[in-house]
Amino acid sequence: MKKVLFFLFAFVGVITAADKPPRVFVLDGSALLENRGRLLDGDENLKASLSALITKADKKLKLGPFSVTEKAQPPPSGDKHDYMSLGPYWWPDPKKADGLPYIRKDGVVNPERSKLGDSARFKDMQYAVSTLATAWFFTGNEKYAAHAAKLMRVWYINPDTRMTPHMEYGQAIPGRCEGRGIGIVDSARMPQLIDSIGMLHGSKAWTERDQRGMVEWFDAFLKWLQTSKKGIDEDRTRNNHATQYDAQVASYAMFVGKPEVARKVLQAVGKRRIATQIKPDGSQPHELSRTKSWDYSCANTRNFTRLAELGNRVHVDLWNYEVDGRSIKKTIDYLLPFAMQERKWETKQIKKFKPGLLLTSLIQAAPHDNTGRYAVAARKLLAEDALARLIYAEP
Numbered sequence: 572m573k574k575v576l577f578f579l580f581a582f583v584g585v586i587t588a589a590d591k592p593p594r595v596f597v598l599d600g601s602a603l604l605e606n607r608g609r610l611l612d613g614d615e616n617l618k619a620s621l622s623a624l625i626t627k628a629d630k631k632l633k634l635g636p637f638s639v640t641e642k643a644q645p646p647p648s649g650d651k652h653d654y655m656s657l658g659p660y661w662w663p664d665p666k667k668a669d670g671l672p673y674i675r676k677d678g679v680v681n682p683e684r685s686k687l688g689d690s691a692r693f694k695d696m697q698y699a700v701s702t703l704a705t706a707w708f709f710t711g712n713e714k715y716a717a718h719a720a721k722l723m724r725v726w727y728i729n730p731d732t733r734m735t736p737h738m739e740y741g742q743a744i745p746g747r748c749e750g751r752g753i754g755i756v757d758s759a760r761m762p763q764l765i766d767s768i769g770m771l772h773g774s775k776a777w778t779e780r781d782q783r784g785m786v787e788w789f790d791a792f793l794k795w796l797q798t799s800k801k802g803i804d805e806d807r808t809r810n811n812h813a814t815q816y817d818a819q820v821a822s823y824a825m826f827v828g829k830p831e832v833a834r835k836v837l838q839a840v841g842k843r844r845i846a847t848q849i850k851p852d853g854s855q856p857h858e859l860s861r862t863k864s865w866d867y868s869c870a871n872t873r874n875f876t877r878l879a880e881l882g883n884r885v886h887v888d889l890w891n892y893e894v895d896g897r898s899i900k901k902t903i904d905y906l907l908p909f910a911m912q913e914r915k916w917e918t919k920q921i922k923k924f925k926p927g928l929l930l931t932s933l934i935q936a937a938p939h940d941n942t943g944r945y946a947v948a949a950r951k952l953l954a955e956d957a958l959a960r961l962i963y964a965e966p
Contacts, residue, residue, distance in 0.1 A: 591604075593769040595765075595769040596884065597765075597880070598962060602964035603708065603962060607708065607709055610709060616960060619957060620957040621709055621710070623958055627702050628705075628715055631702045631718070632718050635721070637692040638726060638734075639726070639734045641689075647740060648740070650735070653737070654688075654689050654693070655740035655743065656687075656693075657745075658673075658684075659681060659690075659742070662679075672745065672746025677862045678861060678862030678921050678922070694760070697760050698760075701766075703715045704766075704771050709961065719767060723781070724784075728784040736795060737799065738750070738801065741753075741757050742754030752812075753805065756805075756812055758819065759815040759818075762818060762819060762877070786828075796820055797832075809857060810871070813843070814844055814871055814878060815874050817840060818874055818881065820832070821833040821836050822881065830884075833885050834886075837885060837887040837889065838887050840889055840892075841889065845889075846895070849875075853903070855872075857871075859918050862920075864918040865918070865924055865925075865928065866922060869929050872899075872906060873932050875932075876903075876935040876936055879899055879935070879936075890936070891939070900940065903929070903932055907944065926952060933945045933946075933952065934949045934959075934963045946966030
């Protein structure tokens with residue numbers, strides 16, 4: 572706790588509670604600012620959360636930098652700057668001497684994925700940046716901002732190490748294809764990284780040049796998402812891939828200053844995603860068919876609530892959109908009794924059942940629920956998640 576108090580003491584001299592909310596899209600900037608003010612006022616619960624964050628961030632300081640050019644084997648293009656990864660659920664066929672073509676085992680990750688290509692480094696970089704940027708925002712300690720900035724410069728900006736803004740070789744399947752539109756899901760966490768950029772505002776470590784470089788990269792990636800064959804293929808999927816694709820496009824469009832692009836995508840979510848993926852009872856058949864049905868159902872619900880929050884920013888109301896009894900709130904209603912452990916999840920779930928996977932959706936949906944049920948459930952789950960208490964407003 573002494574470490575936390577030291578950071579808070581230093582923090583007061585760097586940042587004040589009167590600052591403007593950070594420019595974020597996935598998170599709630601006002602909630603972040605409010606929690607920072609509560610820390611300055613000595614909130615004991617948030618001090619414990621900050622202590623957990625600092626412990627985590629200090630570990631991230633030792634990681635990286637990461638680059639797509641570090642892979643031992645280049646992608647089919649021969650250019651190590653091109654991202655590549657292996658489909659997670661594809662394994663060598665034991666009936667074939669060379670294992671080709673690979674066969675699918677849904678929900679069971681082939682350990683080769685973390686060794687071949689860039690997916691492990693990509694994931695580690697994004698989680699590290701998110702943690703470090705959050706630590707900077709709540710402590711004002713430049714060491715966190717400096718390392719977050721370094722990680723992003725190496726991955727996205729520096730000519731010698733940067734990733735080319737496309738994912739042509741994402742989630743390849745040996746013996747079947749060199750990459751798939753489905754591989755775009757590997758970048759589904761990048762909207763959080765954009766929020767990290769917003770949280771670094773005010774740091775000496777993050778320069779205008781850095782900001783321009785990231786805007787240029789995401790502008791090019793946005794164009795690729797919307798015009799490439801693989802991007803179009805992902806847009807035409809009918810499950811969680813479609814919703815995360817929309818969330819990526821909308822987030823990047825807002826980040827690079829193209830709100831009209833985001834608005835167009837979000838205006839179509841009702842007919843294209845809600846009406847086709849959610850049943851009147853709130854279930855999501857495409858996700859229930861998976862071997863990790865709870866995980867996938869919650870993940871896609873997070874995609875939907877994220878889209879609804881993004882819609883708020885461009886005056887598209889998805890929270891109250893309903894067609895034939897299908898709506899985003901219906902998905903939450905369907906999952907809520909299981910998250911509260913009032914009912915047992917009977918659909919196939921080969922991983923440990925984690926009620927907290929519904930937390931983010933509950934927090935985002937709570938202000939739009941006039942029954943109060945979402946807020947009650949969110950507070951219960953928040954009590955078990957120290958870091959979530961730091962970045963979200965308590966309903």
